[in-house]
Amino acid sequence: MSREATAAPTGASAKARLRAIGDVARNPLRAAAASGVAGGVLVLPQAALIAACLQRALVDHAPPATLLPLLLALLATLLLRAGLAWAGRRLADRAVETIRIDLRARIARGLVARGPVWVRSQQSGALAERMGAHVDALEGYFGGFVPLRAEVVGVPLAILLAAFFVDRTVGLVLLLTMPLVPIFMMLVGWGAQAASQRQLQALTRMGGHFADRLRGLGLIRLYGRGDAELQGIRAAAEELRVRSLRVLRIAFLSSAVLEFFASLSVAMIALYLGLSYLGMLDLRATPLTLGMGVFCLLLAPEFYAPLRRLATHYHDRAAALAAMDEIAMVLEDDVPVVTDDGVGTSDASAPLVSARGIALRHPAATHDVLRDITLDLGRDQHVALTGASGDGKSTLLEALAGWLPVHSGSLQRAPGLRIGYAPQRPFLFAGTLRDNLRMAKADASDAELEQAAEAAQVMRFAARLPDGLDTVIGERGFGLSGGEARRVALARVFLRDPDLLLLDEPTAFLDPDTEAAVLLAILRFAKGRGVLMATHSDAAQATMMQVWHVRDGRLHRGRHAP
Numbered sequence: 001m002s003r004e005a006t007a008a009p010t011g012a013s014a015k016a017r018l019r020a021i022g023d024v025a026r027n028p029l030r031a032a033a034a035s036g037v038a039g040g041v042l043v044l045p046q047a048a049l050i051a052a053c054l055q056r057a058l059v060d061h062a063p064p065a066t067l068l069p070l071l072l073a074l075l076a077t078l079l080l081r082a083g084l085a086w087a088g089r090r091l092a093d094r095a096v097e098t099i100r101i102d103l104r105a106r107i108a109r110g111l112v113a114r115g116p117v118w119v120r121s122q123q124s125g126a127l128a129e130r131m132g133a134h135v136d137a138l139e140g141y142f143g144g145f146v147p148l149r150a151e152v153v154g155v156p157l158a159i160l161l162a163a164f165f166v167d168r169t170v171g172l173v174l175l176l177t178m179p180l181v182p183i184f185m186m187l188v189g190w191g192a193q194a195a196s197q198r199q200l201q202a203l204t205r206m207g208g209h210f211a212d213r214l215r216g217l218g219l220i221r222l223y224g225r226g227d228a229e230l231q232g233i234r235a236a237a238e239e240l241r242v243r244s245l246r247v248l249r250i251a252f253l254s255s256a257v258l259e260f261f262a263s264l265s266v267a268m269i270a271l272y273l274g275l276s277y278l279g280m281l282d283l284r285a286t287p288l289t290l291g292m293g294v295f296c297l298l299l300a301p302e303f304y305a306p307l308r309r310l311a312t313h314y315h316d317r318a319a320a321l322a323a324m325d326e327i328a329m330v331l332e333d334d335v336p337v338v339t340d341d342g343v344g345t346s347d348a349s350a351p352l353v354s355a356r357g358i359a360l361r362h363p364a365a366t367h368d369v370l371r372d373i374t375l376d377l378g379r380d381q382h383v384a385l386t387g388a389s390g391d392g393k394s395t396l397l398e399a400l401a402g403w404l405p406v407h408s409g410s411l412q413r414a415p416g417l418r419i420g421y422a423p424q425r426p427f428l429f430a431g432t433l434r435d436n437l438r439m440a441k442a443d444a445s446d447a448e449l450e451q452a453a454e455a456a457q458v459m460r461f462a463a464r465l466p467d468g469l470d471t472v473i474g475e476r477g478f479g480l481s482g483g484e485a486r487r488v489a490l491a492r493v494f495l496r497d498p499d500l501l502l503l504d505e506p507t508a509f510l511d512p513d514t515e516a517a518v519l520l521a522i523l524r525f526a527k528g529r530g531v532l533m534a535t536h537s538d539a540a541q542a543t544m545m546q547v548w549h550v551r552d553g554r555l556h557r558g559r560h561a562p
């Protein structure tokens with residue numbers, strides 16, 4: 001039997017999750033970082049070659065032809081650096097694309113695993129934001145920040161060593177100013193993550209708000225609420241603007257801090273070199289040549305260049321951490337899992353589903369809709385489920401179908417059980433009726449589709465449509481009546497060839513004639529299968545062997561067929 005069990009949330013931090021997500025593109029990310037470091041270190045020969053050219057041309061007065069090899073080597077270095085930068089960019093882009101695709105797939109799997117009841121409890125616009133804008137918010141982190149991390153360590157270290165080698169004072173200035181930069185960046189970064197999180201939450205809220213209002217546009221017009229709703233959208237957009245500006249302010253501040261320290265230390269080096277040339281400062285054992293000075297001056301800004309680039313991506317890290325917290329809500333990792341405990345039996349008399357003392361509660365609700373439900377449903381057991389509106393019939397069907405995890409107790413299903421569930425509000429996609437039916441069985445032949453449509457009385461209305469089953473219907477079944485949409489859902493159940501049919505008011509909205517035909521089709525199809533049918537219809541109840549009632553949160557057994 002399969003059993004529903006709740007997996008403990010992993011509770012992983014956003015940082016650990018980001019690391020795990022980056023694992024799918026570990027190699028391109030490493031290669032991008034390596035080309036960044038190589039390109040950065042090449043600044044040493046580049047500066048050395050420029051310095052040597054100037055020394056020979058201006059101080060040694062060497063003939064121009066002798067400079068040619070140096071100039072060619074310089075050109076080769078520049079080309080190599082450009083090539084490495086291009087390759088690094090390509091690799092980082094490829095890594096970002098891989099991560100994006102993988103993450104979106106994981107979010108989709110998370111949504112599927114959480115089930116339609118959970119998804120229904122969320123704002124669809126907010127979910128779309130998590131899949132769209134929030135995933136895109138990781139681009140700057142993986143495409144910019146991550147490859148730069150290695151560069152920030154490797155390149156300044158190489159430059160520092162070279163500077164010490166040429167002039168100890170210059171090396172010392174670089175060494176002393178270096179720690180100031182990360183310290184200030186960290187101070188700024190503390191506020192950045194919280195601000196990014198608030199910005200993303202505002203974005204989620206606005207997306208959710210907007211998508212909801214768009215869907216209910218007809219209703220908004222009907223009740224003349226257009227202006228009031230516009231105010232709501234304006235307020236959500238204003239909140240987003242304020243929070244985005246706060247994030248930008250922090251980003252600019254961190255860049256300004258860095259620029260300040262970088263400029264200050266370059267100025268200190270320039271001052272030291274100038275004073276040395278003028279003979280006003282003498283800290284060296286040997287005289288300072290023009291080439292040495294140029295080399296140091298060229299290297300000084302390059303020393304801070306990776307850090308400056310990292311600073312521009314520093315708020316990307318904060319944004320990525322904030323986005324990760326939002327995305328984690330819909331990832332697959334923390335979803336209750338259905339495990340197979342292997343106690344099932346192929347015995348035809350064994351129940352298809354078996355519940356022991358289950359309590360059912362909707363996500364975010366504070367009380368159980370149903371409690372202490374114990375039931376077995378076997379093959380050839382046909383049960384009508386009745387009860388007052390809102391007493392929990394649909395809730396029980398959703399739990400048996402696996403859409404709603406049980407709150408407590410145990411629910412077991414026979415291994416490999418095929419369930420056909422026709423919900424009260426079936427979801428129909430924009431497309432042809434035929435496409436909508438084929439969802440239940442992708443490889444169904446046209447004959448199979450037509451047979452299922454005929455049995456579920458879909459052909460009664462489809463035959464009158466201009467293109468029959470090839471008629472295009474709108475999103476959520478636009479263009480079909482409530483009764484017609486339910487018959488499409490029933491045809492899907494027939495196509496699925498299930499062991500257990502869970503039908504939620506399949507004959508609601510139908511005229512007595514069509515209802516009788518639908519009930520007959522269900523009965524014919526139900527042979528050798530289990531059926532639980534929620535219904536308010538006396539005619540539907542009369543066709544079932546047993547009637548179960550839900551009342552006051554409990555299940556009561558009723559009539560048995562003779």
Ligand SMILES: Nc1ncnc2c1ncn2[C@@H]1O[C@H](COP(=O)(O)OP(=O)(O)OP(=O)(O)O)[C@@H](O)[C@H]1O
Binds near residue numbers: 534
């Ligand atoms: N997503 C949800 N969150 C919180 N409560 C919910 C949610 N969905 C349904 N409920 C509540 O659960 C209770 C049972 O609802 P359910 O749809 O199962 O009733 P029902 O017996 O099928 O009603 P009907 O005959 O009108 O279809 C109702 O009080 C309803 O308000």
